[in-house]
Amino acid sequence: MRRRQFTLSPLLGLLALFLASLTLLVADGIVKIGFLGNLRAQSVNLVTPFQELTFALTSPVQDFLTDIGELGSKNQQIQSLEQENADLRRTILSIEDIQRRLNDMSSLLDISARGQFKILGARTISIGSEAGYGSSIVIDAGSLDGVKPSMVVVSGVGVVGRVVTVSPTSSVVMLLSDVKSQVGARLETSGEVGVISGYGINQPLEFRLLDPTGELKKGARLLTYGVENGVFSPGLPIGYISNVRNIPGTSSKIARVISFVDFTKLDYVGVIIKKPRTDPRDSLLPTISAVPTVTVTVTAPANPTPSKTGGN
Numbered sequence: 001m002r003r004r005q006f007t008l009s010p011l012l013g014l015l016a017l018f019l020a021s022l023t024l025l026v027a028d029g030i031v032k033i034g035f036l037g038n039l040r041a042q043s044v045n046l047v048t049p050f051q052e053l054t055f056a057l058t059s060p061v062q063d064f065l066t067d068i069g070e071l072g073s074k075n076q077q078i079q080s081l082e083q084e085n086a087d088l089r090r091t092i093l094s095i096e097d098i099q100r101r102l103n104d105m106s107s108l109l110d111i112s113a114r115g116q117f118k119i120l121g122a123r124t125i126s127i128g129s130e131a132g133y134g135s136s137i138v139i140d141a142g143s144l145d146g147v148k149p150s151m152v153v154v155s156g157v158g159v160v161g162r163v164v165t166v167s168p169t170s171s172v173v174m175l176l177s178d179v180k181s182q183v184g185a186r187l188e189t190s191g192e193v194g195v196i197s198g199y200g201i202n203q204p205l206e207f208r209l210l211d212p213t214g215e216l217k218k219g220a221r222l223l224t225y226g227v228e229n230g231v232f233s234p235g236l237p238i239g240y241i242s243n244v245r246n247i248p249g250t251s252s253k254i255a256r257v258i259s260f261v262d263f264t265k266l267d268y269v270g271v272i273i274k275k276p277r278t279d280p281r282d283s284l285l286p287t288i289s290a291v292p293t294v295t296v297t298v299t300a301p302a303n304p305t306p307s308k309t310g311g312n
Helices: 010-030 035-115
Strands: 118-130 133-139 152-154 159-166 171-175 182-187 193-197 205-209 221-224 237-246 253-259 268-274
Touching: 035 118, 035 268, 133 159, 133 268, 205 237
Parallel strands: none
Antiparallel strands: 118 133, 118 268, 133 171, 152 159, 152 268, 159 171, 182 193, 182 221, 193 205, 205 253, 221 237, 237 253
């Protein structure tokens, strides 16, 4: 007879394992101290090092795979932050530019109100050399706006120049710094009168007194000296004296003058379309925060060496 082979159904096997596990759990819950408790503790102690080793080996791999999966998302976040940073910078620059323009317009309104003259606001289109003038600007106001040749142009701190060429929508302004520019000026303290001349957009102005014996002092401020039916209104700020030197062979002196206006950074300006009824005198002069110290070195000429005369 063939021996019948005994087989255990998989379902019955699983059931048996489940019952055995349940029995152990119940026993472990009841018996806190004893064989099962010690067996559990020993099992934990035995398995824990392997768990720690497995975690140490697999954790970097899992982190790497996670980083790879999130790489695209992080790049997008970085790009988004960079874009936000660029937008913020543009916004800050825009706010600073708006504030600067507001300051320019506010100072223009202030000087016109204190000087009691009427101005037409204009924007500088270009700075450089126009229409044969070495130092000039083009403004966006012309004959259609009421601008005429010889009208004086100012900024919020002083004289810019005068209009020389006018078109319907724009005008060329010759700056005080142009080599062709000469303007009557007076000293604020003594009232001494002289002439301001230009020597280029990046060069100081020069001032010569009509009276060669007059006194020139460093730091003294200058204003326009207006005459009746003249081009320039009186009392418009020009600049301050930074240095004084003697003209060789004469008793006259020349003063170097730093303009209150920075001719290289002109933006909003005002065209005087109606002069003041009275001279504002010194009321429009800005305060000089600090006058730079200028050192002048004078080198005495060497004593001539007498020549020897020979005789026969």
